Amino acid sequence: LAQSIDFQDRFARALRHQIQRESQRLEAGLALMASIGSISPFIGLFGTVWGIMEALQSISQAGSASLETVAGPVGSALLATGIGIAVAVPAELGYTYFLRRVKNAVARLDNFAHDFYNVVQKNGFSLTPATQLASQS
Secondary structure, three states: OOOOOOHHHHHHHHHHHHHHHHHHHHOOOHHHHHHHHHHHHHHHHHHHHHHHHHHHHHHHHHOOOOHHHHHHHHHHHHHHHHHHHHHHHHHHHHHHHHHHHHHHHHHHHHHHHHHHHHHHHHOOOOOOOHHHHHHHO
């Protein structure tokens, strides 16, 4: 199979595969960071709902809706939302920052591969530079 594929095609394919491998390696932790950024507000919201349910149970047990009965559980519920947002914002900012850096790195790899392919093509896909071949003739 290796002999049936043109060397130029094999060379271009090897460059593409290496760029894909590097891209995957660079993107390794980004999925976790994106997940944390998108899920944490929902976890905070769940904590808020849970806290409000506790507040309603406290009201029903106390038999009154005084400020003292409601304030503690509702405050705790809102704290859960605040923590969820406090986790989500840095995670999303970090994800965006690192994703941009990965895209820039992959673009630089693509540019290098294109330039390298052109140099190798100019040398006739030979291991010996074209200038040395001309001087040997």
